[in-house]
Amino acid sequence: MSAVIERVHAASGKRAAAITLSLALVSMAAGAPMAVMMGALPAIAASVDASPTQAGWFLTGPLLITAVTLPLMARAGTLYGNRLVSTGLLVVGVIGSLIAAMASSAAMIIVAMCVIGVGLVIPVMAFAMVAEHLDTRRRATAIGVLGGSYYVASGLTSLATGPILDHLSFRWLFAGIAAVFALSAAALVSTVPAHGARQKGRLDWGGAGIVAIAIGAMLLAATEAPSWGWFSVRTLGVAVVGVVVLVVWVQFERSVEKRGDVPLISVQLGKNPAVLGAAVAALFATAVMYGFVVMVNYFAATDPVVGYGFGLSSTDTTRMFVLVSACAAVGSFAVGQLDRWVDPKWTLLLAALLLVAACVFILLLHTQVWHVWVTEAIFGVASGLGYAGFANFMVRHVIPVEVGPATSMNFLAQSLGGAVGTSVLAAVLMAGTDVTSSITSKGAYITSWIVCLGASALFALIALWLPRARRIVGHDDAFART
Incomplete structure (x- = not known):
C-alpha cells in the first residue's frame, strides 16, 4: 500500500x-x-x-x-x-x-x-x-x-x-x-x-465529491423536514438520495483502497468497533445536546398567563446560555483529569448519565425558575464531557495519523444527530401548538423532554458497550494501537 x-x-x-x-x-x-x-x-x-x-x-x-x-x-x-x-x-x-x-x-x-x-x-x-x-x-x-x-x-x-x-x-x-x-x-x-x-x-477528490452529496442530502432532509413534512415526497426523496449515494460512496472507497491509494475514510477504520460505536453514541448524544436546551429556554420564556413558563427575557435566556457554556467548559476541562483515573468510555457514560439526570430533573421539577437553572447547569457539564470525551476516545483508539479522519466521522455523526434531534423536537412542539392562538401546550414540552430522555438512555447503553482503551505508556507506543 x-x-x-x-x-x-x-x-x-x-x-x-x-x-x-x-x-x-x-x-x-x-x-x-x-x-x-x-x-x-x-x-x-x-x-x-x-x-x-x-x-x-x-x-x-x-x-x-x-x-x-x-x-x-x-x-x-x-x-x-x-x-x-x-x-x-x-x-x-x-x-x-x-x-x-x-x-x-x-x-x-x-x-x-x-x-x-x-x-x-x-x-x-x-x-x-x-x-x-x-x-x-x-x-x-x-x-x-x-x-x-x-x-x-x-x-x-x-x-x-x-x-x-x-x-x-x-x-x-x-x-x-x-x-x-x-x-x-x-x-x-x-x-x-x-x-x-x-x-x-493523493487526495481522494472523487470520494470527497460523492460523500459531500450524500451528507448534504441527509442533513438537508433532516433540517428541512419540519417545514417540508416528515413524510412528504421531498423529504423522503432527498433522504433516499442521500442513503443511496452513501452506499455508492462506500463501494467507491473500497475500490480506492484496493488500488493502494488513500481513501477519504478507510473502510477498515469505519469497521473499527470503537470508531463505529462512538459514532452511533454521538448520534444519540447530540440529538439531545442540540435541541434540549432550546426546548427548556422556550419553556422558560413563555408568558406564565398560559399556565406555565416564567416569561424570561432575552437577557435572561442569554445569561442561561452563558451558564451552559461555563458549565460545559468545566466538563471539558474535567476530561483531562478523569482520563488519569478512568477509561474514556466511562467519561462518555458519565456524560450520558448527566443528560439523563437533566431530563429527569426538568420532568419532575419545572415550576420554579431555579429548576431551569439547575437543569441547564447539569446539561452544560454533560455537554462539555461529551464534546471533549468523544475526541479523547478517538485519540485513545486509533493511531495518530487516523485521528483526523476518525474524529471527522464522529463530528459527522454529531451533525446528523443534531439535525435530526432538532427537527424531531421541533415537530413535537409544532404538533402541540394551537393553530389559532399559536400557543404551545405544556404537554408538548413534556413530550419533548421524554424524547430527550429516551435518546440519552440509548446514549448510555451504547457507552456501556464501547470497548475499553489500552493504557499506553510513551508516545511511540501509540502507533501500535489498533
Missing part, C-alpha cells in the same frame, strides 16, 4: 504547553462565529432585511458546509500536514468574517457564513495535532483544554454580543472574529511544528 506512516517525536515541557495554548486559541476562534450568529440573529436579519427563510440559512448554511467538508479536510491533513491545512482553514475563516463584516444583503451574509463554515472544520484538525505532537500523558489534558476553550469562547462571545449591538453594529462582531482567526493562525504557525504523522498518497 502506498500510504506510509511517518513517525514524529512528541513535544514536552514548555513546548507542549505552547502548542496546547495555541490550539486552545484555534478552538476559541472556531467557537465564536456560531455563538455570534445565535445571539445576534434577529439583529443581523433586521439589518440586511432578511426573510425568515434567509435568516434560517444564516445558521443552516455553515453547518451544512462544515459537514460536507469535514472528511476532505481531515484527510488532507494526513497527506499534507495538519498545520498547513489548519492554517489555510483559519485564513478562510478570516475571509468569511470580513465578507460578513462588509455584507449589505442577506445573500452576502449567507455566502459569508458558508465560507466561515469551511473554517469551522478546524477543531478536528486541532485534535489531530494534539495526537501528533503531544505524548500520551498530556493528550487528554490538552483535549480538555481545547474543548473548554471552545465553550469559553461561546460564553464570552454571547456576553459581548449585546453591548456591541447596542452601541455599534453586527459588523464589529465579525471584524473581531476575523482578528481572532488571524491571531490563531499566527500562533499556530509560530508554535506547532510543521512535521507530523503523515500518509503518502
Whole structure:
C-alpha cells in the first residue's frame, strides 16, 4: 500500500504547553462565529432585511458546509500536514468574517457564513495535532483544554454580543472574529511544528465529491423536514438520495483502497468497533445536546398567563446560555483529569448519565425558575464531557495519523444527530401548538423532554458497550494501537 506512516517525536515541557495554548486559541476562534450568529440573529436579519427563510440559512448554511467538508479536510491533513491545512482553514475563516463584516444583503451574509463554515472544520484538525505532537500523558489534558476553550469562547462571545449591538453594529462582531482567526493562525504557525504523522498518497477528490452529496442530502432532509413534512415526497426523496449515494460512496472507497491509494475514510477504520460505536453514541448524544436546551429556554420564556413558563427575557435566556457554556467548559476541562483515573468510555457514560439526570430533573421539577437553572447547569457539564470525551476516545483508539479522519466521522455523526434531534423536537412542539392562538401546550414540552430522555438512555447503553482503551505508556507506543 502506498500510504506510509511517518513517525514524529512528541513535544514536552514548555513546548507542549505552547502548542496546547495555541490550539486552545484555534478552538476559541472556531467557537465564536456560531455563538455570534445565535445571539445576534434577529439583529443581523433586521439589518440586511432578511426573510425568515434567509435568516434560517444564516445558521443552516455553515453547518451544512462544515459537514460536507469535514472528511476532505481531515484527510488532507494526513497527506499534507495538519498545520498547513489548519492554517489555510483559519485564513478562510478570516475571509468569511470580513465578507460578513462588509455584507449589505442577506445573500452576502449567507455566502459569508458558508465560507466561515469551511473554517469551522478546524477543531478536528486541532485534535489531530494534539495526537501528533503531544505524548500520551498530556493528550487528554490538552483535549480538555481545547474543548473548554471552545465553550469559553461561546460564553464570552454571547456576553459581548449585546453591548456591541447596542452601541455599534453586527459588523464589529465579525471584524473581531476575523482578528481572532488571524491571531490563531499566527500562533499556530509560530508554535506547532510543521512535521507530523503523515500518509503518502493523493487526495481522494472523487470520494470527497460523492460523500459531500450524500451528507448534504441527509442533513438537508433532516433540517428541512419540519417545514417540508416528515413524510412528504421531498423529504423522503432527498433522504433516499442521500442513503443511496452513501452506499455508492462506500463501494467507491473500497475500490480506492484496493488500488493502494488513500481513501477519504478507510473502510477498515469505519469497521473499527470503537470508531463505529462512538459514532452511533454521538448520534444519540447530540440529538439531545442540540435541541434540549432550546426546548427548556422556550419553556422558560413563555408568558406564565398560559399556565406555565416564567416569561424570561432575552437577557435572561442569554445569561442561561452563558451558564451552559461555563458549565460545559468545566466538563471539558474535567476530561483531562478523569482520563488519569478512568477509561474514556466511562467519561462518555458519565456524560450520558448527566443528560439523563437533566431530563429527569426538568420532568419532575419545572415550576420554579431555579429548576431551569439547575437543569441547564447539569446539561452544560454533560455537554462539555461529551464534546471533549468523544475526541479523547478517538485519540485513545486509533493511531495518530487516523485521528483526523476518525474524529471527522464522529463530528459527522454529531451533525446528523443534531439535525435530526432538532427537527424531531421541533415537530413535537409544532404538533402541540394551537393553530389559532399559536400557543404551545405544556404537554408538548413534556413530550419533548421524554424524547430527550429516551435518546440519552440509548446514549448510555451504547457507552456501556464501547470497548475499553489500552493504557499506553510513551508516545511511540501509540502507533501500535489498533
